[in-house]
Amino acid sequence: MDNISVGIIGGTRSMGSWLAALLQKENCKVHICGRKTPLSIKDIAGLCDVVAVAVPVAATEKVIREVGPLLHENKLLMDLTSLKKDPVEWMxxxxxxxxxxxxxxxxxxxxxxxxxxxxxxxxxxxxxxxWIKELFQNNNYKVLETSPAHHDKMMAVVQVLNHLHTISLGMTIAASKINPRELANYSTPVLRAKMEIVKKVFAESPELYADIITRNQDTVKIIELYEKTLADIRTLIKSGDAGKLKDVLDKTAKILF
Ligand SMILES: NC(=O)c1ccc[n+]([C@@H]2O[C@H](COP(=O)([O-])OP(=O)(O)OC[C@H]3O[C@@H](n4cnc5c(N)ncnc54)[C@H](OP(=O)(O)O)[C@@H]3O)[C@@H](O)[C@H]2O)c1
Structure with missing residues (x-):
């Protein structure tokens, strides 16, 4: 398809800018808007064949409900939100x-x-x-199609469990009252690498991480499993039997790798 015009709501930075750069490279006519741009959401809807919503998670529903009714059936409405069930339903x-x-x-x-x-x-x-699948694949991305519910279930591990683990690490170190400067002098390469991830979550975009953890409908289930796992490990460690803990690690390794 030629001469496609794409509007990116939230195209002024971050993921919206990534999509804008990719589409420009593919010779699309790209229009962007944010809250303070000359173009409004209404302008974007009028100008474009494709509208992509790339605003923070908390603003996504309002923006989708504003732009959705302005697009007729031969156009495309898409989003880049880190969760899929609710945004796809709203669209x-x-x-x-x-x-x-x-x-x-x-x-x-x-x-x-x-x-x-x-x-x-x-x-x-x-x-x-x-069109969109080919465009991503032609630019060396690996594309997988799935349902919104299955995506969110997988994100309960990829994002929720993963970031929860990072948040627990950061908060436990802070609660331990160990001086972070002293900790740096004792750090191994593994801890240094993990502290870089802690810094990213706590200092770079805490709003994004808070949103993707609290808004995933599978979060409670995965937290319950995490708490149970921690309680099981605690029981094993309290027994003082290193052999039992090693057996559990061996069994788990067979499942994972
Ligand atoms: N960052 C990531 O690592 C990542 C990865 C994958 C997916 N995502 C998803 O991508 C989406 C955007 O995240 P991001 O990290 O790119 O956000 P971001 O850096 O905060 O950028 C948000 C964009 O939305 C605009 N915006 C904010 N509120 C708006 C509103 N009410 N109406 C119109 N525009 C508005 C901002 O422009 P102004 O401030 O100028 O208004 C900016 O251009 C989220 O749904 C997120 O889940 C993020």
């Missing part, structure tokens, strides 16, 4: 356009995006999914 409910949920599984500041995963949740229509 389907607010527009008659084709709908695709999209989640790039990486952040905007990578030196090379080649080989990174992108999840697509096609929800309405058959025309635009072919």
């Amino acid at each position: 389907l409910a607010s527009t008659s356009a084709e709908v695709i949920g999209c989640h790039p599984l990486f952040g905007p500041n990578m030196p090379d995006f080649s080989g990174q995963n992108i999840i697509l949740c096609p929800a309405r229509g058959v025309k635009w999914i072919v």
